[in-house]
Amino acid sequence: MKRQTISLIAMLSLLPLPALAHPHIFIDAKFEVVAAPDGSIAELRNVWRFDEVFSSSVLLDFDKNGNMTLDPGELKAVGKTVRNSLAQYDYYTNVTSNGKAVAMAKPEEIRADYKDDALILTFSLKPLQKTSLKGTTIFGIYDKTLYTAVDFAADSDMATSGEAFARCKRKVVRPNSDEIIAQNQATLTSMFFNDPMGTNYSQLVATRLEVQC
Template sequence: MAAVLAAGPALSHPHVFVDGGVDFVFGNDQQIEALKVTWLYDEFETLYTLSVLELSLNDAGGLDEADRLELVRRLSDWPDDFDGSAHLSIEGEPVPLAWPEGLDARMVDGRLLITFTRPLEEPVKLAGRPAEVAFYESTYFFAFSVTNPPQLIGAADPCSATVIPNDPNDQPEELRATLAALGREETPGIANVGALFADRIMVTCAS
Protein backbone atom coordinates (compact mmCIF):
# COMPACT_ATOMS: atom_id res chain seq x y z
CA MET A 1 0.00 0.00 0.00
CA ALA A 2 2.87 2.36 0.71
CA ALA A 3 3.97 2.04 -2.92
CA VAL A 4 0.43 2.76 -4.11
CA LEU A 5 0.37 6.03 -2.20
CA ALA A 6 3.84 7.20 -3.15
CA ALA A 7 3.30 8.59 -6.63
CA GLY A 8 0.77 9.93 -9.08
CA PRO A 9 -0.32 13.07 -10.88
CA ALA A 10 0.07 16.50 -9.26
CA LEU A 11 -3.20 17.60 -7.69
CA SER A 12 -4.15 19.97 -4.90
CA HIS A 13 -4.83 18.59 -1.43
CA PRO A 14 -6.65 16.34 -0.87
CA HIS A 15 -5.54 13.91 -3.59
CA VAL A 16 -7.69 10.84 -2.93
CA PHE A 17 -11.43 10.87 -2.23
CA VAL A 18 -12.91 7.97 -0.29
CA ASP A 19 -16.53 7.35 0.65
CA GLY A 20 -17.53 4.83 3.28
CA GLY A 21 -17.98 4.81 7.00
CA VAL A 22 -17.64 3.00 10.30
CA ASP A 23 -19.82 0.38 11.99
CA PHE A 24 -19.64 -0.35 15.72
CA VAL A 25 -19.40 -3.93 17.04
CA PHE A 26 -20.79 -4.45 20.54
CA GLY A 27 -20.31 -7.37 22.88
CA ASN A 28 -21.83 -8.08 26.27
CA ASP A 29 -22.84 -5.33 28.69
CA GLN A 30 -22.85 -2.56 26.05
CA GLN A 31 -19.11 -2.88 25.43
CA ILE A 32 -17.68 -1.68 22.12
CA GLU A 33 -15.32 -4.41 20.91
CA ALA A 34 -14.35 -3.28 17.40
CA LEU A 35 -14.89 -0.85 14.55
CA LYS A 36 -15.66 -2.14 11.06
CA VAL A 37 -14.32 0.32 8.49
CA THR A 38 -15.40 0.70 4.86
CA TRP A 39 -13.50 2.59 2.17
CA LEU A 40 -14.90 3.13 -1.34
CA TYR A 41 -12.21 4.73 -3.50
CA ASP A 42 -12.95 7.24 -6.23
CA GLU A 43 -12.76 5.91 -9.78
CA PHE A 44 -9.42 7.54 -10.60
CA GLU A 45 -7.68 6.16 -7.51
CA THR A 46 -9.23 2.76 -8.17
CA LEU A 47 -7.63 2.59 -11.62
CA TYR A 48 -4.37 4.03 -10.34
CA THR A 49 -4.15 1.50 -7.51
CA LEU A 50 -4.83 -1.44 -9.81
CA SER A 51 -2.27 -0.13 -12.31
CA VAL A 52 0.46 0.22 -9.69
CA LEU A 53 -0.24 -3.31 -8.47
CA GLU A 54 -0.28 -4.57 -12.09
CA LEU A 55 -3.83 -5.91 -11.83
CA SER A 56 -6.46 -5.61 -14.56
CA LEU A 57 -10.23 -5.59 -14.65
CA ASN A 58 -11.92 -8.41 -16.52
CA ASP A 59 -14.45 -7.97 -19.32
CA ALA A 60 -17.26 -7.61 -16.76
CA GLY A 61 -15.49 -4.71 -15.05
CA GLY A 62 -14.57 -6.75 -12.00
CA LEU A 63 -11.58 -8.72 -10.80
CA ASP A 64 -10.96 -12.38 -11.44
CA GLU A 65 -10.81 -14.22 -8.12
CA ALA A 66 -7.06 -14.82 -8.32
CA ASP A 67 -6.47 -11.10 -8.89
CA ARG A 68 -8.89 -10.16 -6.11
CA LEU A 69 -7.06 -12.40 -3.65
CA GLU A 70 -3.74 -10.93 -4.74
CA LEU A 71 -5.14 -7.45 -4.19
CA VAL A 72 -6.27 -8.44 -0.68
CA ARG A 73 -2.82 -9.85 0.05
CA ARG A 74 -1.02 -6.73 -1.17
CA LEU A 75 -3.30 -4.25 0.58
CA SER A 76 -3.12 -6.19 3.84
CA ASP A 77 0.54 -5.15 4.12
CA TRP A 78 -0.27 -1.89 5.90
CA PRO A 79 2.40 0.85 5.89
CA ASP A 80 4.13 1.54 9.18
CA ASP A 81 2.73 5.08 9.30
CA PHE A 82 -0.91 4.01 8.79
CA ASP A 83 -2.98 6.20 11.11
CA GLY A 84 -6.29 4.47 10.86
CA SER A 85 -8.88 6.82 9.30
CA ALA A 86 -11.25 5.90 12.16
CA HIS A 87 -10.29 7.71 15.35
CA LEU A 88 -12.35 6.67 18.39
CA SER A 89 -12.79 8.66 21.57
CA ILE A 90 -15.12 8.14 24.52
CA GLU A 91 -16.04 11.09 26.67
CA GLY A 92 -13.35 13.01 24.79
CA GLU A 93 -10.55 10.56 25.63
CA PRO A 94 -8.79 8.69 22.78
CA VAL A 95 -9.33 4.93 22.77
CA PRO A 96 -6.44 2.75 21.47
CA LEU A 97 -7.25 0.50 18.52
CA ALA A 98 -5.40 -2.64 17.48
CA TRP A 99 -3.81 -3.02 14.03
CA PRO A 100 -6.24 -3.66 11.14
CA GLU A 101 -7.31 -7.22 10.49
CA GLY A 102 -9.59 -9.13 8.15
CA LEU A 103 -9.16 -6.88 5.11
CA ASP A 104 -11.35 -7.71 2.12
CA ALA A 105 -11.58 -6.02 -1.28
CA ARG A 106 -13.91 -6.08 -4.27
CA MET A 107 -15.12 -3.91 -7.12
CA VAL A 108 -18.45 -2.06 -6.84
CA ASP A 109 -19.68 -0.12 -9.90
CA GLY A 110 -16.16 0.55 -11.12
CA ARG A 111 -14.79 1.54 -7.71
CA LEU A 112 -12.57 -0.36 -5.32
CA LEU A 113 -14.25 -1.18 -2.01
CA ILE A 114 -12.14 -2.18 0.99
CA THR A 115 -13.37 -3.33 4.38
CA PHE A 116 -11.35 -4.14 7.50
CA THR A 117 -11.75 -4.35 11.27
CA ARG A 118 -10.06 -2.36 14.02
CA PRO A 119 -10.53 -4.19 17.35
CA LEU A 120 -10.26 -2.11 20.49
CA GLU A 121 -7.18 -3.05 22.49
CA GLU A 122 -9.57 -3.42 25.43
CA PRO A 123 -13.39 -3.48 25.08
CA VAL A 124 -15.01 -0.40 26.59
CA LYS A 125 -18.43 -0.16 28.19
CA LEU A 126 -20.40 2.59 26.51
CA ALA A 127 -23.61 2.78 28.56
CA GLY A 128 -24.13 6.42 29.52
CA ARG A 129 -20.84 7.51 27.93
CA PRO A 130 -20.87 9.29 24.53
CA ALA A 131 -18.49 7.94 21.87
CA GLU A 132 -17.23 9.66 18.75
CA VAL A 133 -15.43 8.43 15.66
CA ALA A 134 -13.70 11.04 13.51
CA PHE A 135 -13.23 9.71 9.94
CA TYR A 136 -10.00 11.18 8.56
CA GLU A 137 -6.33 10.75 7.63
CA SER A 138 -3.99 13.06 9.48
CA THR A 139 -2.24 14.76 6.53
CA TYR A 140 -5.48 15.23 4.55
CA PHE A 141 -3.90 13.43 1.58
CA PHE A 142 -7.09 11.35 1.72
CA ALA A 143 -10.48 13.04 2.08
CA PHE A 144 -12.82 10.57 3.78
CA SER A 145 -16.59 11.10 3.73
CA VAL A 146 -19.14 9.18 5.79
CA THR A 147 -21.67 8.06 3.19
CA ASN A 148 -22.75 4.76 4.80
CA PRO A 149 -25.22 4.94 7.69
CA PRO A 150 -23.36 3.58 10.74
CA GLN A 151 -24.54 0.19 11.98
CA LEU A 152 -24.58 -0.71 15.68
CA ILE A 153 -23.89 -4.44 15.49
CA GLY A 154 -24.97 -6.36 18.57
CA ALA A 155 -25.99 -3.23 20.47
CA ALA A 156 -28.88 -3.52 22.89
CA ASP A 157 -31.53 -0.80 22.86
CA PRO A 158 -31.48 2.08 23.31
CA CYS A 159 -28.37 3.07 21.35
CA SER A 160 -28.23 5.54 18.48
CA ALA A 161 -25.68 6.86 15.99
CA THR A 162 -25.64 10.30 14.38
CA VAL A 163 -23.44 11.43 11.49
CA ILE A 164 -22.11 14.99 11.74
CA PRO A 165 -20.82 16.00 8.27
CA ASN A 166 -17.90 18.36 8.06
CA ASP A 167 -18.28 21.59 6.11
CA PRO A 168 -14.85 22.57 4.68
CA ASN A 169 -16.06 26.16 4.48
CA ASP A 170 -16.05 26.25 8.27
CA GLN A 171 -12.25 26.42 8.08
CA PRO A 172 -10.44 29.70 7.34
CA GLU A 173 -10.05 30.54 3.66
CA GLU A 174 -6.30 30.97 4.18
CA LEU A 175 -5.98 27.37 5.39
CA ARG A 176 -8.00 26.03 2.45
CA ALA A 177 -5.88 28.03 0.00
CA THR A 178 -2.65 26.76 1.57
CA LEU A 179 -3.77 23.14 1.24
CA ALA A 180 -4.94 23.64 -2.34
CA ALA A 181 -1.52 24.98 -3.32
CA LEU A 182 0.41 21.95 -2.05
CA GLY A 183 1.92 19.54 -4.55
CA ARG A 184 1.44 15.78 -4.27
CA GLU A 185 4.80 15.28 -2.58
CA GLU A 186 4.26 18.09 -0.06
CA THR A 187 2.90 17.59 3.45
CA PRO A 188 0.95 20.27 5.30
CA GLY A 189 2.88 21.92 8.11
CA ILE A 190 -0.15 21.71 10.39
CA ALA A 191 -0.07 18.63 12.60
CA ASN A 192 -3.16 16.39 12.26
CA VAL A 193 -4.73 18.82 9.79
CA GLY A 194 -7.09 16.11 8.53
CA ALA A 195 -8.99 16.25 11.81
CA LEU A 196 -10.15 19.75 10.93
CA PHE A 197 -12.02 18.37 7.91
CA ALA A 198 -13.39 15.16 9.45
CA ASP A 199 -16.90 13.82 9.24
CA ARG A 200 -17.84 12.48 12.67
CA ILE A 201 -20.12 9.80 14.05
CA MET A 202 -21.60 10.21 17.52
CA VAL A 203 -22.85 7.11 19.36
CA THR A 204 -24.81 7.13 22.59
CA CYS A 205 -26.31 4.32 24.67
CA ALA A 206 -28.53 4.89 27.67
CA SER A 207 -27.08 3.87 31.02
Protein backbone atom coordinates (compact mmCIF):
# COMPACT_ATOMS: atom_id res chain seq x y z
CA MET A 1 0.00 0.00 0.00
CA LYS A 2 2.89 2.37 0.75
CA ARG A 3 4.26 1.95 -2.80
CA GLN A 4 0.78 2.47 -4.25
CA THR A 5 0.24 5.65 -2.28
CA ILE A 6 3.62 7.11 -3.24
CA SER A 7 2.99 6.27 -6.91
CA LEU A 8 -0.39 7.98 -7.11
CA ILE A 9 0.76 11.00 -5.15
CA ALA A 10 3.72 11.33 -7.52
CA MET A 11 1.37 11.42 -10.47
CA LEU A 12 -1.30 13.65 -8.95
CA SER A 13 0.74 15.98 -6.79
CA LEU A 14 2.68 17.44 -9.66
CA LEU A 15 6.35 16.57 -9.40
CA PRO A 16 8.32 19.86 -9.13
CA LEU A 17 10.45 19.52 -12.25
CA PRO A 18 10.48 22.13 -15.06
CA ALA A 19 10.31 19.39 -17.69
CA LEU A 20 6.94 18.36 -16.33
CA ALA A 21 5.34 21.79 -16.71
CA HIS A 22 2.99 20.72 -19.47
CA PRO A 23 0.05 18.29 -19.39
CA HIS A 24 0.80 14.66 -18.62
CA ILE A 25 -2.64 13.86 -17.19
CA PHE A 26 -5.92 14.71 -18.93
CA ILE A 27 -9.31 15.08 -17.28
CA ASP A 28 -12.73 15.39 -18.91
CA ALA A 29 -14.60 17.31 -16.23
CA LYS A 30 -18.13 18.23 -15.26
CA PHE A 31 -18.76 20.90 -12.65
CA GLU A 32 -21.91 22.18 -10.94
CA VAL A 33 -22.33 25.10 -8.55
CA VAL A 34 -25.26 24.55 -6.18
CA ALA A 35 -26.85 27.60 -4.55
CA ALA A 36 -28.43 27.44 -1.10
CA PRO A 37 -31.94 28.89 -0.56
CA ASP A 38 -30.40 31.97 1.10
CA GLY A 39 -28.39 32.80 -2.02
CA SER A 40 -25.02 31.55 -0.82
CA ILE A 41 -22.81 28.86 -2.34
CA ALA A 42 -23.93 25.50 -0.97
CA GLU A 43 -21.42 23.23 -2.70
CA LEU A 44 -19.37 22.63 -5.82
CA ARG A 45 -19.93 19.22 -7.40
CA ASN A 46 -17.20 17.66 -9.51
CA VAL A 47 -16.99 14.62 -11.76
CA TRP A 48 -13.56 13.92 -13.27
CA ARG A 49 -12.94 11.27 -15.91
CA PHE A 50 -9.22 10.56 -16.44
CA ASP A 51 -7.49 9.57 -19.66
CA GLU A 52 -6.85 5.89 -20.32
CA VAL A 53 -3.06 6.09 -19.88
CA PHE A 54 -3.25 7.58 -16.42
CA SER A 55 -6.19 5.34 -15.51
CA SER A 56 -4.25 2.23 -16.50
CA SER A 57 -1.32 3.29 -14.31
CA VAL A 58 -3.67 3.67 -11.35
CA LEU A 59 -5.10 0.24 -12.09
CA LEU A 60 -1.64 -1.33 -12.05
CA ASP A 61 -0.75 0.31 -8.76
CA PHE A 62 -3.97 -0.37 -6.86
CA ASP A 63 -5.14 -3.73 -8.25
CA LYS A 64 -3.92 -5.71 -5.25
CA ASN A 65 -5.58 -9.00 -6.22
CA GLY A 66 -4.51 -8.85 -9.85
CA ASN A 67 -7.97 -9.30 -11.38
CA MET A 68 -7.44 -6.37 -13.80
CA THR A 69 -10.13 -4.20 -12.27
CA LEU A 70 -10.54 -2.10 -9.15
CA ASP A 71 -12.74 -3.69 -6.52
CA PRO A 72 -14.64 -1.61 -3.90
CA GLY A 73 -11.83 -1.73 -1.36
CA GLU A 74 -9.25 -0.76 -3.96
CA LEU A 75 -11.41 2.09 -5.23
CA LYS A 76 -11.78 3.35 -1.67
CA ALA A 77 -7.98 3.39 -1.35
CA VAL A 78 -7.69 5.42 -4.56
CA GLY A 79 -10.24 7.97 -3.34
CA LYS A 80 -8.57 8.31 0.03
CA THR A 81 -5.14 8.80 -1.54
CA VAL A 82 -6.37 11.48 -3.96
CA ARG A 83 -8.28 13.25 -1.16
CA ASN A 84 -5.07 13.58 0.84
CA SER A 85 -2.61 14.25 -1.98
CA LEU A 86 -4.55 17.01 -3.75
CA ALA A 87 -5.40 18.97 -0.60
CA GLN A 88 -2.30 21.15 -0.97
CA TYR A 89 -3.44 22.04 -4.50
CA ASP A 90 -7.00 22.89 -3.43
CA TYR A 91 -8.32 20.12 -5.68
CA TYR A 92 -7.54 22.36 -8.68
CA THR A 93 -10.48 24.51 -7.59
CA ASN A 94 -10.15 28.30 -7.77
CA VAL A 95 -13.08 30.50 -6.76
CA THR A 96 -13.15 34.27 -6.31
CA SER A 97 -15.95 36.46 -5.03
CA ASN A 98 -15.56 40.07 -6.19
CA GLY A 99 -11.85 39.45 -6.64
CA LYS A 100 -11.29 37.80 -3.25
CA ALA A 101 -10.29 34.14 -3.08
CA VAL A 102 -12.85 31.79 -1.54
CA ALA A 103 -11.28 29.00 0.52
CA MET A 104 -12.81 25.53 0.29
CA ALA A 105 -13.01 22.83 2.94
CA LYS A 106 -11.53 19.41 2.33
CA PRO A 107 -14.15 17.10 0.75
CA GLU A 108 -15.70 14.62 3.13
CA GLU A 109 -15.02 11.88 0.61
CA ILE A 110 -13.78 11.35 -2.91
CA ARG A 111 -15.63 8.47 -4.55
CA ALA A 112 -13.66 6.54 -7.14
CA ASP A 113 -15.00 4.31 -9.90
CA TYR A 114 -13.42 2.48 -12.82
CA LYS A 115 -15.54 2.12 -15.98
CA ASP A 116 -14.65 1.58 -19.62
CA ASP A 117 -10.91 1.74 -18.87
CA ALA A 118 -11.24 5.11 -17.17
CA LEU A 119 -10.83 6.24 -13.57
CA ILE A 120 -13.72 8.46 -12.49
CA LEU A 121 -13.65 10.62 -9.36
CA THR A 122 -16.73 12.27 -7.86
CA PHE A 123 -16.61 14.74 -4.97
CA SER A 124 -18.09 17.94 -3.55
CA LEU A 125 -16.45 20.99 -2.04
CA LYS A 126 -18.00 23.52 0.34
CA PRO A 127 -16.75 27.02 1.22
CA LEU A 128 -15.03 27.31 4.59
CA GLN A 129 -17.05 30.45 5.23
CA LYS A 130 -20.50 31.46 4.04
CA THR A 131 -20.13 33.07 0.62
CA SER A 132 -23.07 34.89 -0.92
CA LEU A 133 -23.64 35.02 -4.65
CA LYS A 134 -23.43 38.80 -4.90
CA GLY A 135 -21.50 40.78 -7.46
CA THR A 136 -19.06 38.75 -9.57
CA THR A 137 -18.18 35.19 -8.68
CA ILE A 138 -15.68 33.30 -10.84
CA PHE A 139 -15.20 29.53 -10.78
CA GLY A 140 -12.19 27.87 -12.36
CA ILE A 141 -10.96 24.27 -12.26
CA TYR A 142 -7.34 24.14 -13.38
CA ASP A 143 -3.89 22.99 -12.36
CA LYS A 144 -1.55 25.93 -11.72
CA THR A 145 1.51 23.84 -12.57
CA LEU A 146 0.17 22.84 -16.01
CA TYR A 147 0.88 19.16 -15.27
CA THR A 148 -2.79 18.21 -15.48
CA ALA A 149 -5.15 19.46 -18.20
CA VAL A 150 -8.77 19.86 -17.14
CA ASP A 151 -11.19 20.09 -20.06
CA PHE A 152 -14.88 20.97 -20.19
CA ALA A 153 -16.12 19.66 -23.53
CA ALA A 154 -19.32 21.72 -23.56
CA ASP A 155 -20.40 24.91 -21.83
CA SER A 156 -23.16 22.91 -20.17
CA ASP A 157 -20.45 20.95 -18.33
CA MET A 158 -20.05 24.02 -16.10
CA ALA A 159 -23.54 24.13 -14.64
CA THR A 160 -25.48 25.99 -11.96
CA SER A 161 -28.50 24.88 -9.93
CA GLY A 162 -30.68 26.45 -7.27
CA GLU A 163 -33.36 29.15 -7.34
CA ALA A 164 -30.86 31.84 -6.35
CA PHE A 165 -29.31 31.68 -9.82
CA ALA A 166 -32.57 32.88 -11.38
CA ARG A 167 -31.48 36.46 -10.63
CA CYS A 168 -27.99 35.96 -12.01
CA LYS A 169 -26.33 36.09 -15.40
CA ARG A 170 -23.75 33.43 -16.22
CA LYS A 171 -21.28 32.78 -18.97
CA VAL A 172 -18.54 30.27 -19.69
CA VAL A 173 -15.30 31.95 -20.79
CA ARG A 174 -12.86 30.04 -22.98
CA PRO A 175 -9.71 32.17 -23.46
CA ASN A 176 -7.77 31.92 -26.71
CA SER A 177 -4.28 30.70 -25.77
CA ASP A 178 -2.69 32.28 -28.86
CA GLU A 179 -4.12 35.67 -27.92
CA ILE A 180 -2.97 35.26 -24.32
CA ILE A 181 0.59 34.52 -25.48
CA ALA A 182 0.55 37.50 -27.83
CA GLN A 183 -0.69 39.81 -25.06
CA ASN A 184 2.02 38.60 -22.66
CA GLN A 185 4.88 38.34 -25.14
CA ALA A 186 7.09 40.73 -23.19
CA THR A 187 6.98 38.58 -20.06
CA LEU A 188 7.25 35.16 -21.64
CA THR A 189 10.35 33.54 -20.22
CA SER A 190 11.24 29.94 -19.53
CA MET A 191 10.19 30.42 -15.90
CA PHE A 192 6.83 31.82 -17.00
CA PHE A 193 5.92 28.36 -18.32
CA ASN A 194 8.18 26.14 -16.23
CA ASP A 195 7.92 27.48 -12.68
CA PRO A 196 7.02 24.29 -10.74
CA MET A 197 5.01 26.31 -8.23
CA GLY A 198 2.70 27.44 -11.01
CA THR A 199 2.33 30.69 -12.94
CA ASN A 200 -0.52 32.99 -13.83
CA TYR A 201 -0.44 31.56 -17.35
CA SER A 202 -2.54 28.59 -16.24
CA GLN A 203 -5.14 30.96 -14.83
CA LEU A 204 -5.16 33.13 -17.94
CA VAL A 205 -5.89 30.24 -20.31
CA ALA A 206 -8.25 28.21 -18.07
CA THR A 207 -11.90 27.80 -18.96
CA ARG A 208 -13.97 29.48 -16.28
CA LEU A 209 -17.55 30.14 -15.22
CA GLU A 210 -18.41 33.76 -14.46
CA VAL A 211 -21.59 34.57 -12.55
CA GLN A 212 -23.03 38.07 -12.09
CA CYS A 213 -25.72 38.48 -9.42
